[in-house]
Amino acid sequence: MSLLDDFRGQARACTGLGSPFMGILLEGLADNWPEGSHIDRICRGFDGDTGPNGHSLPLRVAGGLHALVLTGQDDALAAQYPPNEVVAATLIPQAIAAMDRHRDFFTEWMKSPPQTNEVRRSAALIAGAHWVAARHPLPFVTSELGASGGLNTNWDRYALQAGDTRLGPANPVLTLTPDWDGPVPTARDIRVDRKAAVDLRPVDLTDPAQALRMKAYLWADQPHRVELTTAAMAAIDTKVEAGDAADWLETQLASTFPGHVHLIYHTIAWQYFPADVSARATALIEAAGARATDDAPLAWLSMEADATKGSARLGLRLWPGDTDTELARVDFHGHWIKWLARPEGE
Numbered sequence: 001m002s003l004l005d006d007f008r009g010q011a012r013a014c015t016g017l018g019s020p021f022m023g024i025l026l027e028g029l030a031d032n033w034p035e036g037s038h039i040d041r042i043c044r045g046f047d048g049d050t051g052p053n054g055h056s057l058p059l060r061v062a063g064g065l066h067a068l069v070l071t072g073q074d075d076a077l078a079a080q081y082p083p084n085e086v087v088a089a090t091l092i093p094q095a096i097a098a099m100d101r102h103r104d105f106f107t108e109w110m111k112s113p114p115q116t117n118e119v120r121r122s123a124a125l126i127a128g129a130h131w132v133a134a135r136h137p138l139p140f141v142t143s144e145l146g147a148s149g150g151l152n153t154n155w156d157r158y159a160l161q162a163g164d165t166r167l168g169p170a171n172p173v174l175t176l177t178p179d180w181d182g183p184v185p186t187a188r189d190i191r192v193d194r195k196a197a198v199d200l201r202p203v204d205l206t207d208p209a210q211a212l213r214m215k216a217y218l219w220a221d222q223p224h225r226v227e228l229t230t231a232a233m234a235a236i237d238t239k240v241e242a243g244d245a246a247d248w249l250e251t252q253l254a255s256t257f258p259g260h261v262h263l264i265y266h267t268i269a270w271q272y273f274p275a276d277v278s279a280r281a282t283a284l285i286e287a288a289g290a291r292a293t294d295d296a297p298l299a300w301l302s303m304e305a306d307a308t309k310g311s312a313r314l315g316l317r318l319w320p321g322d323t324d325t326e327l328a329r330v331d332f333h334g335h336w337i338k339w340l341a342r343p344e345g346e
Helices: 003-016 020-031 037-046 057-070 088-100 103-109 119-135 151-157 209-217 222-235 245-253 275-290
Strands: 140-145 159-162 165-168 177-183 194-197 261-267 298-305 314-321 324-330 335-339
Touching: 003 020, 003 057, 020 057, 020 088, 037 057, 037 177, 057 088, 057 103, 088 314, 103 165, 103 177, 119 151, 119 159, 119 165, 119 222, 119 261, 119 298, 119 314, 119 335, 140 151, 140 245, 151 245, 151 298, 194 245, 194 275, 209 222, 245 275, 275 298, 275 314
Parallel strands: 140 194, 140 261, 177 335, 261 298
Antiparallel strands: 159 165, 298 314, 314 324, 324 335
C-alpha cells in the first residue's frame, strides 16, 4: 500500500474504534497531502511498511499534532481540536501549516514509534483473574510481557463494573465500565503479592517527555480515555524492566512460587514479538506449565488479535492440566467485552 492509502486505512480504523475526529484528520491529510514538504520528505524516508503493522506513520503524524496541542505550542491548531467544533475545511489546512511551522519538532517526533498503553484493556485482565481465582483461590504473582509504561501492570488496583456486577477493590484507583455482554465471573478476593513487567523499550512515565508521548497518542475526541490514563499514570507502582521478552521470561520462570498462582499475561503485544521470541516464550511457558502443581499453578492470559476480525481473543491456558479456554471476545481498546466462558460449576 502507498503512504496515503495507509492514512486512509488508519482513518477508517480510528472511526471504527470510536474516534470520528481521527477519521476526519487522517482522511483529510490523505486528500490534501503536502507533496514535497518537510513532513513528506520525512515520511518518504522510511523503508518498508508505513502502516499499522510497520512504522505506523499516520499515527506518528497525528500524535505529533496532538502533542503540539497538549503543550500549547500551536494555538491556531488547538482551536480546531475537540472540544471545539471540528470542521475539516479549517482543521486540515491548520494541521498542514503546523507541521511546516514546527519542522524541528516533527524531525525529532517522527523518529520514535507510537507509544500506547490502553488502560481499558485491564477490564479483560480483571475478569480473567477472577475466573482463574475461582479455580485456584490463591494469591497471585504476575508477569506482564510487552508492558509499555506499566499501566496494565496495576490491574489489581482497578475496579470493573460489568453490568450490575462489580469486581475489584473497594477503593480503586479507577473504575472501568466496558459494554458487557454475557455472564460475569464470580467476584473473588484478589491479592497480588508480587508484580513484574518487561518491555523492549519501556516508557518511563516519570519522564515528562515520555509521559507526553503516551498522552499524545490518545485521541483528542475521547476525553474519558485521557482521564483514565491520567489516573493510572499517577498510580504507577511497578518499574517496567527493559529487555527481550523471552530472555526475561526465562529468568521469571526459573523461580517457583508455592502457594501462589503465577499469572503471565499480555495485551495486544504478542503480534509485535519476532517469531523466534514468541516461539521461545511459548516453549518456556509450556515447560513451566508441565511443572505446575495445584499448590503452584500457572496461568497464561492473552488478549491478542486472531483470525476473527474486529476483536481480540481473551484466551487462558491453565496448568496443571493444560486447559485452553476462550474466555471472551474483546474490543481492541477494551470498550466492550463479550464474555463466553461458562461460570464455575457448569
